[in-house]
Structure formats: C-alpha cells, structure tokens
Amino acid sequence: MRKFGPLGLFLVFIAVAPLVLPAFYVTLLNYIGLATLVTLGLVLLTGVAGIVSFGQQAFVGMAAYTTAALTVLMGLSPWLALIASLAVTAAIALLLGAITLRLSGHYLSISTIAWGIAVYYLLGNLPMLGQYSGLDNVPAVAVAGWTLDTGRESYYLIWVATVAALLGARNLLDSRSGRAIRALRFRGVMAESFGVDTAALKITVFLYAALLAGLSGWLYAHFLRFVSPHAFGVNAGIDYLFMAVIGGASQVWGALIGASVLTVLKEWLKDLLPDMFQRSGNYEIVVFGVLMMFLLHRTRDGLAPAFARLLPAGPARQRPPDAPPLATRARPPAGQPLLELRGVQKRFGGLLAVNAMSFDMHSGEILGLIGPNGAGKSTLFNLITGVLVADAGQIRFLGQPIERATQREIARRGICRTFQHVNLVSTMSVIENVALGAHLRGRRGTVSAMLQLDRQEEQRLFAEAARQLDRVGLGEHLFEPAGSLPLGQQRIVEIARALAADPVLLLMDEPAAGLRYGEKRALAELLRKLRAEGMSILLVEHDMEFVMGLVDRLVVMDFGEKLAQGLPAEIQNNPAVLEAYLGGIE
Ligand code: ADP
C-alpha cells in the first residue's frame, strides 16, 4: 500500500485537477505535461545514456508543423496526421542518429545544435508554412465524436500521453534493455563484452527521445491550435536541458519535477522580471542559468533527491523468487583444444605491446598468464575478447577464427571476462549489474519492457543473478549500489556477472587484487569448483602463492613476448622467469 502511495496520489491529482482548478492553472498543467514529454526523452538520452542533445525542440517543431500543415493545408484528420508526424520524426531521428551516433565523442551533440538552428530557419522561411507568423486555425482533436477544443478538454489527452510515457520510461529503465542503456554512458566497452549492441541501443534511445518530442509537438499544435517557429528556437532546446538537469537528469520523475518547476517559474518570471528591469526581454533565461549553476554546485542530481520521499519507489528490493533456470550452454568435453593463439601481435605506436604470442589452451583447465606489470597481459585479453584487433596473427576459439570478430560475436560464442579496472555501473544495484551479465540469455526488447511484457523473463534473469551472487558469497549485498562495495568485493561482483553469462571460457584479469587472505582462499576454492564443473579459465594474477596452488599450467609473458610455459613447478625453477621477476617488479 505504502509503495504505491506517491504514484497513486499523483494519478488522483492528475485526474481531478482540471475539475477543480481555474482555467489558468489547467493551461499551466498542459504546458507542464507537454514539457515533461520532451524532458523525459532528454532524461533518458542525456541523463541516463550520456548523449547531450540541444535539438529536441526541433523534433517538437517538425512534428507540430507536420500535423499543422497536413490538417490545415490538406484537411487531413489530426489522428492520421499524428501517424505522419511521428513517422517524419522517426525518419529524421534515424537519419541523424545513423550519421552521427556511430562516431565517438560529441558529434551528435554538435549536430543537434546545427539541426536545431536549421529547423528554426527552415520553418521561418517557407512561405507555404506562413514564415515567421506561422500557421493558424489548426483543428482540435476529436475523440469518439467529442472535440477537444478547450484547455480543459485537451488536458486529458496531454496527460494520458504524459503519464503513459513516464510509466513506460520507468518500466524501460527497470528491464534488460534498461540496464544496458544505463551502462551506455560510462561502460560501453563492458556492455559490448556482454553482447549489448551499444550503437543500436543509442539509436533506439535517440529515437525514443525524438518520438516523445514529436508527440509533444503534435499535442502542442492541436492544443494551441497555432504553430510558429518561435516556440521551437534554440532557446527552447536549452530550456528543456535546464528542465532535465534541474529535475535530476538521470531520473524519470526528475523530468516531471524539472518541467513543473521551470514552467511555473517561467510563467512567474515573465511578469516579474520585465517589471523589475522596466523593459521587456527574455530575462528568465539568466535566472535559469544562475539557478542551474547554484543547483549543480550543491548537488549533481538535481531536485529529484529532495523529493525522494514523495517519489514512487524504484525497482523492488525483495530477494527475487526462484524461477525456472535459464538455458545453459553445452561445454566441450575436458581436454579438447579450446583457445589457440598463433603469432598474435599488437602495436601501440612505437610500442610492441604483444609480440608473436602463441599458446594453446584446453577445455577444463585453469591456465595462468603471468608476467611483470606492462608485459602485455591485459592487452592480450583485449585481443582475445575483441576490444582490440590484432595487427597480425590468428586466434581460434573452438576451432573457429575469432581474431576479426566483434566483442559481441565473441561474447555470443561463450568467452566472458572480468576487467582489471573494475567496470561496474556504480549507481546500479549489485544484482542489476550481475543481471546485465546475462544479457544474451534474454530476448525481450525495449517495447515489451515498456509494456511490462518482460516480467517472466526478468524474474528468470534476476533469479540467475541472485544464484551467481550466492555462489560467490555476496548474497547479502544484492540491493546495494555496486559502487558502495569495497574494491575487492566489486571484483567479485565482476566474477558473478561473468558467470551469469554462462561462459565456456572465463578470462579473469587480476581477480584477487585487493582481496584479503580469507577472501583469496574462498576465491581459489570457487575457481576450483568451476573447473570441476567444466569451466575453462584463463587467469591473470600477480599473487604467486594464489596462482601456483591453483592453475594447471602457466604462460609467462615479458615485454609482450612469451618467456616460458609449463607446469607451475617448472616455471618456479625457470631461470629466465626468475630473472624477469627479480629484475622487474617485486
Ligand atoms: P599488463 O596487463 O601486463 O600489465 P598491459 O597489457 O596493460 O600490461 O600493457 C602493455 C603495454 O602496453 C604497457 O606498456 C602499456 O602502457 C601499453 N598500453 C596498453 N594499452 C595501451 C593503449 N591503449 N595505448 C597505448 N599503450 C597501451
């Protein structure tokens, strides 16, 4: 009952507001709803996925003009025009996204500025669209013969759309795709290593944000019954960014808070400031700028945390119930050739980080890869997992060449890894991080997530994540933010995440670093158990005591090359290895 309290109250408020409030406030709420739609898109795009867009107002404008032109000039019904508006929005978003999102860096953000300016001048200069005076007499929307031609009537249309979008976005973030979206901002390489198509996902988020803006534009045109370019200038785009940041850019409900605060404030300042300055002008943007700087100085998370107790609760925090286990992979019988490297080479400028590396690994063994710092071990991991592409040489996995395969293809074949530098989404809970590891074992996409058609699969993914966390001894920490655990435990979370992918070959980059003695023993015990179950493990580790008692065989690297290989006892007495270690580190 308490959990649904805030959401229930909000819905009741939205339902009765137009029945009891004066017309002025109903109109204000309409503007808030319209702004919330656009801001919500920005929250997902900028706040969660980390892609800054200055061009959302241009999507609003394109959709508003599409529907105005089709209904005013061509007499189309608003509902048909809705389909056309969203189609136009989607086509433009896909085109912009396809051109810019595959490039790294800030190309998209910059192109959204250009796109925003271009749309403003385009709309303002086309005689057919009324140039800067716009288009008048846009018809009202009719629902089942009822024409929504007052603010009070439009209200329900706007708020049904807004509430649906808010709930859809909330559901999306709490899903298989949502976890991947939340990894986009800082953990793209990690997400790819668990099979997430980050480029496609970025385009999906960009498209979703554009569609929300387009929906807002369509509603705007039929609520105001009038469109002109001024509402869709670059200023408006910055207002939306302010709303997202002030509300709390990474939270769904922050969109509502930011849109409400700014819309009300703007209305108020529009009367107040020109009086104060004795002349007219858009002074509110100065106030917003100062407000935002002040807010960011105090808290990076915007206003949402201040409203935390009023906001609907996040994802459930009970231990997931048992669910039918996910399908598992067939493992090759022990002793079969698993991984073969032949003459693998990688150069970084003048540095030959990996040179002529050749070795074989068999299924069911733990192979240790040791060597001084900078020997090239992590680089070799990156070559095997497709993060980097080798300059020369062959890598075969289960007999198939993988040296040109992408990270995702390699993950799909059953190679998973942990990272030397912990690569968790620190704001996401431990169990969500581990569930991300099982990404390829689920199927459900963004649309079924929004509609919550994914609940059964989600239960199975979470049950699997909980099982793996129990297995590594972190069953008590399921719902803590991953970033709040000590570093050693975060490494263990990485192991659970890799195990959740059900790998054939597990690559571990210094898993025992930062662990206490007892924890190291527990880890060694776990790795032995995994081996007994048929898992193959390639292990990079510095702690010799840990390595020697655990691995079946060792490969020693130094300056990018293979120095020696053999059984632990042979390596311990190998003069070249002793020399490298004594002359090197420790
Ligand atoms: P190890 O994991 O054995 O400590 P690394 O594989 O991390 O060693 O690094 C091997 C060498 O390659 C080091 O000299 C390191 O500085 C260099 N190196 C690693 N990654 C890069 C990179 N992306 N660009 C340039 N140099 C790199």
Ligand code: MG
């Ligand atoms: Mg390393």
